[in-house]
Amino acid sequence: MILNKTIEQWCNEFPGVRDLIDYKETFWLNSNQSAAETVLPDLILSEDDILDAEARLKRFAPFIAHAFPETAVQAGIIESPLTRLSHIQTGLKNLFGKEIDGAFYLKEDNRLPISGSVKARGGIYEVLTFAESLALREGLITEKDNYKKFTDTEFKNLFSEYSLVCGSTGNLGLSIGIIGAELGFKVIIHMSDDARQWKKDMLRAKGVKVVEHSDDYSKAVAQGRRDSLKDERSYFIDDENSKTLFLGYSVAAIRLRAQLQDQNIKIDKKHPLNVYLPCGVGGGPGGIAFGLKVIFGDAVNCYFAEPVHSPCMTLGMMTGCHDKVSVQDFGIDNITAADGLAVGRASGFVGKLLENLIGGAYTVSDENLFKMLALMYDSENIELEPSALAGVIGPLSVKSEGTHIAWSTGGDMVPEDIYKEYYRKGKDLL
Ligand SMILES: *Cc1c(COP(=O)(O)O)cnc(C)c1O
Numbered sequence: 001m002i003l004n005k006t007i008e009q010w011c012n013e014f015p016g017v018r019d020l021i022d023y024k025e026t027f028w029l030n031s032n033q034s035a036a037e038t039v040l041p042d043l044i045l046s047e048d049d050i051l052d053a054e055a056r057l058k059r060f061a062p063f064i065a066h067a068f069p070e071t072a073v074q075a076g077i078i079e080s081p082l083t084r085l086s087h088i089q090t091g092l093k094n095l096f097g098k099e100i101d102g103a104f105y106l107k108e109d110n111r112l113p114i115s116g117s118v119k120a121r122g123g124i125y126e127v128l129t130f131a132e133s134l135a136l137r138e139g140l141i142t143e144k145d146n147y148k149k150f151t152d153t154e155f156k157n158l159f160s161e162y163s164l165v166c167g168s169t170g171n172l173g174l175s176i177g178i179i180g181a182e183l184g185f186k187v188i189i190h191m192s193d194d195a196r197q198w199k200k201d202m203l204r205a206k207g208v209k210v211v212e213h214s215d216d217y218s219k220a221v222a223q224g225r226r227d228s229l230k231d232e233r234s235y236f237i238d239d240e241n242s243k244t245l246f247l248g249y250s251v252a253a254i255r256l257r258a259q260l261q262d263q264n265i266k267i268d269k270k271h272p273l274n275v276y277l278p279c280g281v282g283g284g285p286g287g288i289a290f291g292l293k294v295i296f297g298d299a300v301n302c303y304f305a306e307p308v309h310s311p312c313m314t315l316g317m318m319t320g321c322h323d324k325v326s327v328q329d330f331g332i333d334n335i336t337a338a339d340g341l342a343v344g345r346a347s348g349f350v351g352k353l354l355e356n357l358i359g360g361a362y363t364v365s366d367e368n369l370f371k372m373l374a375l376m377y378d379s380e381n382i383e384l385e386p387s388a389l390a391g392v393i394g395p396l397s398v399k400s401e402g403t404h405i406a407w408s409t410g411g412d413m414v415p416e417d418i419y420k421e422y423y424r425k426g427k428d429l430l
Contacts (some may be wrong), residue, residue, distance in 0.1 A: 002329045003321065016318050020363065021330050027362040027397045028318050032355055036297040039356045045243065045250075047294045053125060053247040054254055056263070060128050063147040064114075067182050071113045078120055080108045082259040082405070087379035088392070095430075098396040100404060103265070106392075107256065107275075107407045110304040110384050113278040115175040116412030117340070117385075118249070118284045123175030123237070125248025127164060130235050131183050134158060158185030163188055166237035167221030169280065169339050170199040171410055176237060177208040190224035196339055198415050218326070218345050239281050240323070240347045249287025253295045256405075265403055269299050272402035276394030278387050278409045279304035279313045279361070280343040282350035288407065293357050301359035303398070305390035307336040307366060312346040314361040322355075323348030337366050340387035340410055348371060364393050367429055374426030383419050384411040 002010065011018040019026040040046070057077070063078030085104045093099050112120040131150065135141045140156055141149055149155065163186035166176055173189035180187040187208040191200060192215070200210045213219055221239060228236035237245065260267060273296055277285030282304070289302035304313050309332065316322040325420045326345040327334050334344040372389040376382050391406035398404070414422075 003324060007330065010029075010319070014318050017315070017330065020308075020311050020315055020318075020327075021332060023332070023365070025308060025363050025365055025368070026281050026311075026314070027360065028314055029360040030317065030355075030358055032320075033359060034356045036259050036357065040294060043353055045247070045290065045353070049243075049247050050250045050254065050291055050294060054251045056129060056132065057125060057251060058134075059143060059250075060147050060150070063150040066148050066151055068114050073247070074113070077255075078113050078124065079255050080110075080112045081383075082106075082256065082263065083108055083275065083349075084263075085380055086373055091375040091379050092372075092392075092396060096376070096393070096396055100395045101399060102395075102401045103403050104395060105403065105405045106380075106382065107252075107405050108382070110382070110388055110408045110411030112412075113279070115171070115178050117171040117175070117410035118407070118412075119171040120173040121170050121252055122242075122245040122248035122283060122287060124179045125238055125251070126242060126244045127176055127179045129186075129244050129248075130164070131155075131159060134162065150183065151305040159184040159235055160186065162186070163228075163231070163234045164237060165224050165234055166190070167192075167224040167239060168195065168196040169342050170236075171205060171413075172239055172325070173208075173210070174199055174413060177203045178205055181206045181208060188224070190221065192219075198418060199413075202413070220342075239283060240345075241349050242283065243349075245283050246287040246290070246350065249346050250291035250294075252288045252290025256292070257295050260403075267296055267299050267403065271299075272400055273300045274359075274395065274398050274400050274402060274404045275300060275302050276305055276391035276406045277302060278338075278341055278390035278407065279306050280310075280341045280387075281345075282313050282347040285407070286347070286350035286354055286408065289354060289358055301398070301400075302357070303359050303394050305394055306361065306363050307338045307341050307369070307390065308363045309336040309366065310338070310342050310344060311335045311361075311363045312343050313351065314363055316346040316348075316351045317355060317358070317361050320355065322346060322351030323393070338369055338390065339386040340385070341390065362394060362397065364390050368393060368424065370426035371429050372426070374423055374430055376425055380410070382411075383414070384408050385419075386416050386422060
């Protein structure tokens with residue numbers, strides 16, 4: 001029994017659940033979607049919160065540019081390119097027998113500076129927010145100062161008395177580890193077994209303490225949270241519930257609006273924007289979708305993309321039960337090569353916030369992720385990690401003459417030999 005219902009009862013009430021249990025690819029359209037202007041005013045977060053986050057990132061830009069010279073060309077703003085895809089369409093058509101209507105773009109968070117994944121938005125933002133709050137409290141800085149000062153020894157001394165803790169399937173740990181270590185924090189990352197060895201190695205090389213858990217991700221997070229609460233100089237970054245993390249992601253929408261304008265891509269109700277977001281616990285795609293709905297309203301449709309083995313958000317949205325159910329409750333194993341998306345229980349906060357705003361959610365098999373990974377390299381010369389391909393299949397199922405953007409969420413940090421293995425696997429499957 002799951003919440004007092006048998007699996008059969010669940011499947012009768014929500015027919016899509018059967019396909020999730022059978023690991024079949026599914027596309028769920030959200031019949032609870034309502035007009036953005038009626039939904040947004042009642043939410044716990046607003047446009048002002050996004051603007052506040054954007055302003056904080058601007059304050060930190062001089063520090064970022066200095067500490068991470070690769071961001072100097074963008075004056076310390078951590079942002080990724082919006083790239084038009086023109087060749088992969090043929091390969092996708094041959095593979096899946098369907099065509100994409102309208103223009104197709106990739107939002108390349110695989111190329112985000114500092115940590116090469118979407119986590120460079122939320123994870124880094126939350127660490128900066130915490131560092132700023134400490135520095136303000138200790139009188140080391142005011143909001144009007146040049147934040148390059150954050151490289152000074154007195155800041156490092158202050159931060160070295162604090163530890164940052166989080167549970168991670170890999171990429172969040174990388175982002176927090178890199179920025180945390182740079183600022184001078186002690187960093188402890190709890191990781192699940194799915195996390196790739198190279199990610200653990202890279203973190204340890206930066207002096208980050210990595211605690212490995214033989215159980216799944218939710219347990220790793222729970223352990224991290226428990227340990228951290230015992231210590232008042234320990235700050236826990238809560239992937240499942242953090243509004244700060246969420247707002248860091250949401251700033252992407254402001255940046256994307258500027259990129260669309262620069263590239264003369266018109267977005268309105270007649271020329272809608274369709275965005276496909278790989279989803280794990282939901283914070284990254286949720287924050288981005290929230291930002292996009294605030295900016296574009298009903299002219300944007302957001303879809304969450306998950307592996308067939310870890311469809312926690314699809315399950316939560318379909319049933320309306322969000323974090324009250326996990327994929328494991330339904331016998332779904334949560335084992336996928338898309339490690340960034342290997343999450344069995346969605347964030348309840350994100351599910352609730354977006355249940356009337358997103359267009360839908362869908363699942364994709366690991367095999368198809370690998371096939372598209374090879375296709376992406378062969379046709380566009382872009383190297384992605386498996387999770388980052390989940391958005392790419394979405395436009396094949398959405399009829400729209402507007403613009404399609406697949407959000408490619410990670411790739412740049414993957415060591416070349418590991419990428420070659422991924423690629424070979426995809427090639428073999430093709
Ligand atoms: C974390 C991650 C996601 C999804 O973000 P969530 O906040 O977990 O939903 C997508 N792709 C990659 C590569 C990630 O690391």
